[in-house]
Amino acid sequence: MLRVLEERQFPFGELVLLAGSRSAGTKLCAGGKNLTVAQIDDESLASVDVAFFAAGASVSRRYAPVVAQGGGIAIDKSSAYRMEPEVPLIVPEVNPGEVSRHHGIVSNPNCVVIPLTVVLAPLHLAFGLRHVTLATCQAASGGGHMLVAELESQAQAAVAGDVLEHSIYPHVLYGNVVPGGWSMFGADTEEEVKIIEETRRVLGLPELPISVSTVRVPVAVGHSASVWLEFADAVDPMEARAMLADAPGVRVLDDPESQVYPTPRDAAGTDDVLVGRIRQDLGRRGGISLFFAADNLRKGAATNAVQVAELALVAG
C-alpha cells in the first residue's frame, strides 16, 4: 500500500498509519519520513479525508462508517461491503462512474475479480458476454503472509531433505496443487462464491453465468487463470486480441510459438493484467479461451484501492 501510494505520488498532505493494539508502535518509513503506527480509535479517524482499510472485514465494519460520518471516504479492501447495494464496488478500468454515488465508503473487489473484470469488460462491450468459465491458480500471498512464510519453510525443508510440515494451511502447499483451503459455502469455496457475485456486480451483469474452480498453487505472488468465454455472437480471436491490446490496464503477451504468454513471475511487481493464449475455444463454436496473470497484491489489491481513491478525489 505505502509503496503504491509513493509510486503514484498520491497527493496526501499528511499520512497517518493506524492499527490494532498488536501493531501500534511499529515504525515504518513512508514518503521519506519515519512514521509510528498509532492505535486505531474513533477519534483518530474523525478528521481523515481518505482512509485505506487493509485489515479484516470486522475492522472495516467497525471503523469505515466512522470515516464516512466524519466526511471522509473509506476505501475498503476487505470483503465487508462488497455486496452492499449502497456501497460502490469499483475497478477503475471497468466501472469508474460508480464512484460518484458513494456515501463515504467504496469497496475494492476480490483479488481475482479485479484482473478478471479488467479483461472481461472490453470484450463484453464489444461482443456481449454470455458465459464465463475460469480455473484459477492462486498465489500463497492471497492467503496471507503467514502462508507465504509456511511455503518458504517447506521449500527449505524440501531442499534439506527434511519432512515438510504445515500448520497455517490444511495441506502442504510446496510441490502441490490445492483445490481448497477456503471456507466453504455448501459445495463451493467462499472464493468461488465471491468471484461469481462480485464479477457480476462490477460488470453490471447480475445474471451472468459463471463456472469457476479455485485452486491454490506454490507461487508467492501472482494469481493466474485459464478462462473460456462465450458471447452473443461468434468472436474472432484476432479481434479479441486487438481489443485487449487497446484496453486500459491490460498488456497482451501472446506469441506462444516463441514461448511468450503470461506467467505469475512476469506479473509480480507490475500493475498490468497480462493476457495471452487468446485462441478459439475448440470445444465451443465461436467461443474463445485465454490465460491471464496479475499481481494479486498490487492490481489485485493495493493499486486498485489507490486508483479508486484517485477517482474519488477527482469526483470530489
Place this chain on the structure above:
Amino acid sequence: MLRVLEERQFPFGELVLLAGSRSAGTKLCAGGKNLTVAQIDDESLASVDVAFFAAGASVSRRYAPVVAQGGGIAIDKSSAYRMEPEVPLIVPEVNPGEVSRHHGIVSNPNCVVIPLTVVLAPLHLAFGLRHVTLATCQAASGGGHMLVAELESQAQAAVAGDVLEHSIYPHVLYGNVVPGGWSMFGADTEEEVKIIEETRRVLGLPELPISVSTVRVPVAVGHSASVWLEFADAVDPMEARAMLADAPGVRVLDDPESQVYPTPRDAAGTDDVLVGRIRQDLGRRGGISLFFAADNLRKGAATNAVQVAELALVAG
C-alpha cells in the same frame, strides 16, 4: 516401469532391458536380479513376447513393428501410434475390449487422457456426456526427468537466495505457473490437441466437444485438473459421486468442509485417480464440476501400460 512390473507380479519368464547406445551397459536391479541394459536391435526383439516401449516416438516407430512381426506384442507409451486406426488405444478401465483387435502393437494414451477417461467413462455410461472443459495443472515429470532436476536446482537457488536459472524449459518453473512449454499446433499446444483427440478415441466419442487449457506447475509428480461436464440430462452431483465411488480405478476424496479433496501429493505413488469437489456447476444448469489428481508416471504411464499387457495376455 520395473517397479510396477514387480508390484503387480507380472508373469515374465525372462526380463530383458534394451536401450540405445547411450544407455546400453547400464546396470539395473529388477526382480531381485542384477541386469545389464543391452543395445537395442532387430535381433534382440525378434523373440520377445511382450515389449514395453518407454522411449520417444521415433524409437517406437522403428522397433515396435519388429516385435509385432516376430509374433510378440508391443505396448507403446509414446505418442507414435495413438491416432493410428489400426492400433488400439487402451485404458483398461474404459475400453478393455479393444485389445482383442490388436495386430502386435497397442498404444498407451497421454498422461492426462488416462486419468480423465477413467473419470469420464462411468459418468458417460450413466448420463451421456455432451461437453468437457478442463484446465490442467501438470507436473514437471511430465516434461521429463531433466525438468524435474531443473525445478529442484531452482528450489535450491531460491532457498540460497541465488538467481533462478533455466535452460531445459523456456521459463523458470519454480514459484510459477506456465501455460506453455509444449510444441504448438497453431494456437493450441500439442498437449491440448492430444487431450482432445485421444480422449475422443478412448471414449469412442469422435465428436465430443472438449475445451482444454494445459498448464505446467511447480510440482514434481502428479497431474491434476479442474473439470466441468455437461450431460444429455441434468445430473445430481450426489448421483455422480456414488457412480464414481463404484468405478474401477477411482478413489473419491470429497469432504471439502473437512479439507478433504484430491491433491497431486496424495496421488503421487498410487495407482488410483483421486476425484473430489464433485458439485453442481453454478454456471450451467444440470452440469457438474469436479477436480482430479493422478500420478502421471504410474497410472498416467507405467501402470496403465502393464495393465494393458495383462489384458493382452488374458486375451491371448
